[in-house]
Amino acid sequence: MDFGFTPEQELFRQSVREFADRHIRPRIKEMEEEKDVPHDVMQRMAEQGFYGLRYAEELGGQGADNVTFAMFNEEMARCHMSVAARAMMQCLMGTEFINLYGTEEQKRKFLIPAIKGERYGTMCMTEPAGGTDLGAMQTVAVRDGDEYVITGQKNWITGAHAVDFFTVAAKTDPEAGFRGVDLFLVEKDRPGVEVGERIDKLIAFASGCFDLYFNDVRVPADHLFGGEEGKGFTLLRSILNDIRVHTAALGLGIAQAAYEESVEYAKQRVAYGRPIIKWQAIQHKLARMRIDIDAARLMIYNAAWRIDQGLPVNIEAATSKWFITEAVLRIVDDATRIFGAYGASMDMNIQRYFRDARWLLYGAGTQTMILNIIGAEIRRQ
């Protein structure tokens, strides 16, 4: 048994941290105020080859394992959750279905340019009627000759204003519940695609979530992923564990940042004659943060490693995501208490961690759904 990262993985983590400190950190204030990630920041990440981390070398990618990709997500979120979320969308959910199920032509037209940062993609699942509850989806795709006609409304779509193509979930069989859902590749410049209002929200100010409308949008029949109707849920399930583990890694990054800054502040801040780190009430908070982070880190990287080894990981991916979510919320809560009134100051990073950590409550499944999934797996075993 070996709990160590390889020298290459450690070196990669260091290079991502240095990249984030040099190119992302100086831009955070601007991005939080503008509530967007500028195109040149997205391009910087493309230049580093980050968008191809998970993809094969023959596509222009780096062929990195899931442990390495989890490190990327952790380090990016340690710096800025909004940028990390947009990067993860481009690296994983926005492009993976083309990688796994796209035609050669689709890979050439969308995936290879996405790896280079020439085109951007995002995933469209959530609707006003529901996100977690796939069966409640109202967007439909109707076959018409060699085409599908897609009609419906999506919301909470990350980066919809800045991308070039979407992976859209729509029902080919409206009567069939979640089994009637399929996934389609839809270019943004198709007639009938309309990006709506930006959603004003408390978390990840700069990630950019939008309403999105599909008004009788026609796509070629081969834009249906999986080759036949009724496979959407199966395709989706094939990357759910990856999404959970890497979303968990984002939470770990926020937790790590909040912990590090809390230790620094507690050493400097003096109350009742001594630095507050000398008070046990503060030490215990820091100790609890450290326990949460150490436990979460083992769980998350173990789950990532299990994916890389091809081992069963349904439970480990779900438990990692549930645990880091509760852990990071405890950590940012205690961090804001250590910072006192400064924890609420918009000039400090802590309030951003406090807000952004709540992303974990919904991204990759709500906590209650994750418990259902763990429970169902236990029952099945």
Added chain:
Amino acid sequence: MAKLFASEMANHVADEACRILASYGFAVEYDAQRYFRDARFLLLGAGTSEVLRGIIAHEMGLRGQPQSSAHRNR
């Protein structure tokens, strides 16, 4: 104890409320996110929870340094 309990309770309830509203729990057009943010004020005003626990312990006759000027005034 009243202030300590009520402020922690308000934060717990606001947290749960946001979870029930799911992604709408952080949409600015809903009130839940405001309750969640504003409840944090209670953790700071009129003594932090840590200071209040110190005061309670002291009033219980447990030994220890009084940690706040609020306590010294009493």
